[in-house]
Amino acid sequence: MSNSVLRVERRHEKHPNAPGDDRSPAQRDRDRILYSSSFRRLAEVTQVVAADSGYVFHNRLTHSLQVAQVGRRLAEKLTLHYPDLTANVIDSDVVEAACLAHDLGHPPFGHIAEQRLNELAKDSGGFEGNAQSFRIVSRLASRSRNYTGLDLTNAALAAILKYPWMRGGYPEKPKKWGAYESERRDFEFAARLLSTPNEPTVEAQLMDWADDVTYSVHDLEDFYRAGRLPLHLLAHRDDRERECFFQNVFERRKDDKAFEGKQDLKEAFTDVLISTFSISRAYDGSSEHRAALRNFTGTMIGRFINAASLQEENGKVSLGINPDLRSEVMMLKELTWTYVIEASSLAAQQHGQNRIIQDLFNIYANATESDSGRKVFPTYYRERLAEIGQQQSEAIRTCVDLIASMTESQAIAMHRRLTGQTHASGL
Numbered sequence: 424m425s426n427s428v429l430r431v432e433r434r435h436e437k438h439p440n441a442p443g444d445d446r447s448p449a450q451r452d453r454d455r456i457l458y459s460s461s462f463r464r465l466a467e468v469t470q471v472v473a474a475d476s477g478y479v480f481h482n483r484l485t486h487s488l489q490v491a492q493v494g495r496r497l498a499e500k501l502t503l504h505y506p507d508l509t510a511n512v513i514d515s516d517v518v519e520a521a522c523l524a525h526d527l528g529h530p531p532f533g534h535i536a537e538q539r540l541n542e543l544a545k546d547s548g549g550f551e552g553n554a555q556s557f558r559i560v561s562r563l564a565s566r567s568r569n570y571t572g573l574d575l576t577n578a579a580l581a582a583i584l585k586y587p588w589m590r591g592g593y594p595e596k597p598k599k600w601g602a603y604e605s606e607r608r609d610f611e612f613a614a615r616l617l618s619t620p621n622e623p624t625v626e627a628q629l630m631d632w633a634d635d636v637t638y639s640v641h642d643l644e645d646f647y648r649a650g651r652l653p654l655h656l657l658a659h660r661d662d663r664e665r666e667c668f669f670q671n672v673f674e675r676r677k678d679d680k681a682f683e684g685k686q687d688l689k690e691a692f693t694d695v696l697i698s699t700f701s702i703s704r705a706y707d708g709s710s711e712h713r714a715a716l717r718n719f720t721g722t723m724i725g726r727f728i729n730a731a732s733l734q735e736e737n738g739k740v741s742l743g744i745n746p747d748l749r750s751e752v753m754m755l756k757e758l759t760w761t762y763v764i765e766a767s768s769l770a771a772q773q774h775g776q777n778r779i780i781q782d783l784f785n786i787y788a789n790a791t792e793s794d795s796g797r798k799v800f801p802t803y804y805r806e807r808l809a810e811i812g813q814q815q816s817e818a819i820r821t822c823v824d825l826i827a828s829m830t831e832s833q834a835i836a837m838h839r840r841l842t843g844q845t846h847a848s849g850l
Contacts, residue, residue, distance in 0.1 A: 430511060430578040434612055435570040445531035452579040453750045455566060456523045459573065461559050462487070465526060467830035469533050483526045489641060491522035494633035497731055498626070506735040512625050512740045514578065521582035521630040528555025530827040531668070531834040532790035533763075539780045540823055544601040548603045555587050555827055563824060572609070580613035582626035587614060593621050605820070618739055628742045639755035642763075644720050645838040648706050652762045659698035659703050665693065672757045675765075681753065691747055691751040692754035699723065727752060744780060762780045779838045780826060786841050787822040793817075799841065800825065 425536050431448045440446065446454070456462055465483035468645035481489075498515035530536040540550035560583065561572040586593070589610065593600070602610040616624055623631065656664040669689055676682040699722055702715050731747035734741055763769070770794040790796035797805055804825050811817040829837065837847040 426609045430514075430517075430576065430616065431610075432577050433574050433575075433793045434609065434680045435574045437568075447514075447516060448576045449514045449520060452573075452575045453516050453520040453523065454571045455575065456520055456527075456560065459564050459566075459600055459826070460529075461527045461564055462523060464828070464830055467528070468526075468529055468531060469607060469831060477516065480649070481641055483529055485525055486637060486641070487526050489527065490630070490633045490637045493637050493728065494521045494522035494630055497629050497728055499634055501629075501731060502735055508733045508735055508740045509793075513629070514626070517576075517578050517582050518626050518629050518633075520575070520579045521626060522633055524556055524560055524579075524583050525585070525630055525634060526552070526556065526559070527559045528552045528827065530555070530780075531779065531829050531831040532773075535773050535776050536780045536827075539777055540784070540827060543781070543784045544819055544823045546692065547816040547823070549590055549607070550823055550827070551586075551590070551598075553583075553601050554590070554603050554606075557583055557610070558824075560605050561606050563771055563828075577613045577616055578626070580609060581616040581624045582630055584610075584613060584627055585623060585631050587617055587623055587627070588621050603820075618766045625733075625740060625742050632727075632731060632742075632744060635752050636724060640720050640727075640751045642759045643755055644716060646759060646763055647716070648708075650705060651766070653705070653756055654696070654700055654758075655704050655706075657758075658700040665689075668758070668761055671765075672754070675760065676757075684750075688750050688754055691750035695723075695755075699726075741769050760833065779834055782842060783826050783834065783838055784822060787825060788819060791818040793823065 433448075440451070441604050444451075462484070463485055468483040495515050495518060496512050498518040502509045502513055502515065530540060537550060537552050545549045557580070559572075559582065560575055563571070564573050564574055565571070581587070584601040586596065586599045588600055589602055589604060589607065590600045591597065618624075630642065630714075643652065643654070643826045653664060657668065669685075669692075672688075673685055675681060700719055702712055704718075706716070727748055730745040732743045733746075734743055787800070790799050791808060797808055800808065804821055805823050808818060811821070826834070836845075
């Protein structure tokens with residue numbers, strides 16, 4: 424069977440589009456994700472810092488929309504410049520669909536919750552945000568009573584697989600995987616499109632690069648505006664500030680092989696900021712600063728879109744990213760880690776968030792052991808618990824699915840209700 428035929432297969436729906444529906448299969452995939460409740464939920468899921476912190480930061484929804492825009496432009500640019508290489512390899516709608524879906528599995532409170540849920544579910548398959556995204560589109564989301572999930576084409580499913588292996592399937596990255604055992608059939612359905620085992624498709628690599636670019640640039644903009652990130656010092660006046668930043672990065676990433684070339688990474692970071700960031704003082708909200716910052720972010724996005732290229736060897740098409748520009752993105756991403764994520768001001772908040780996740784898990788896990796206890800679950804999850812019977816591992820997975828599906832305000836409100844801190848009724 425040809426690759427072009429494989430790329431438009433669905434596991435469940437075999438009939439053509441309804442009369443009047445002229446969308447391609449990839450366009451239908453993109454629309455199914457965009458209109459899912461799992462996607463809408465991302466409006467109340469933190470990107471790095473919650474919007475109620477005094478400034479409207481990006482959330483997971485705005486981030487995903489921007490990743491989709493960058494991903495689509497990357498795909499269109501490569502299709503324009505490499506028309507002979509992109510046939511049956513890059514579809515801009517597939518890339519956009521994968522970008523929209525890439526953060527669906529992100530739990531409330533970000534990486535703090537992801538780490539805690541992975542520990543709590545270690546005997547039931549663990550928890551990984553990318554694998555949870557794949558689980559949502561292939562099993563948890565609903566669009567038909569005849570099958571689970573969104574029934575995406577295998578091209579879209581493969582493009583979502585940033586880590587195209589099961590848990591423990593790639594020793595070089597033991598903490599990352601793309602699908603749980605429960606979604607093996609969907610994983611194998613998508614994995615037929617992999618040209619090499621454990622290697623993402625070109626479309627998945629474009630999604631990943633779009634995510635890195637967007638994260639590095641737009642979060643940087645957010646936190647400079649909010650006064651949390653001293654870009655003006657790093658770019659212009661303060662060698663000491665840069666050295667402190669470098670020291671933090673290389674200590675934190677000392678076991679990461681990608682950060683071994685310290686001098687090259689230092690030079691890449693310094694050169695890109697000095698050459699592109701023109702503001703010489705803290706952000707003051709003036710029209711001058713607003714225009715300069717917007718010009719900076721636009722320049723950087725364009726710079727990193729132009730970093731991508733395609734090459735073909737032995738009949739295999741692969742994506743290339745300019746190594747110097749990849750180094751720039753790597754270091755720009757570290758700014759948020761150094762100045763925001765690891766800031767002492769977030770420590771108390773993260774402690775509380777960790778406690779909420781732990782308490783919710785304990786309450787729900789205990790509640791699965793009796794019919795009366797299961798009444799605390801929403802109807803959909805009670806139905807799932809009834810289906811799985813006494814399979815404790817599946818019951819734990821259901822608890823994790825419920826917690827991971829909450830927005831942050833829902834998690835806080837449910838924690839208060841279940842621990843007796845509020846008597847307000849829930850709807």
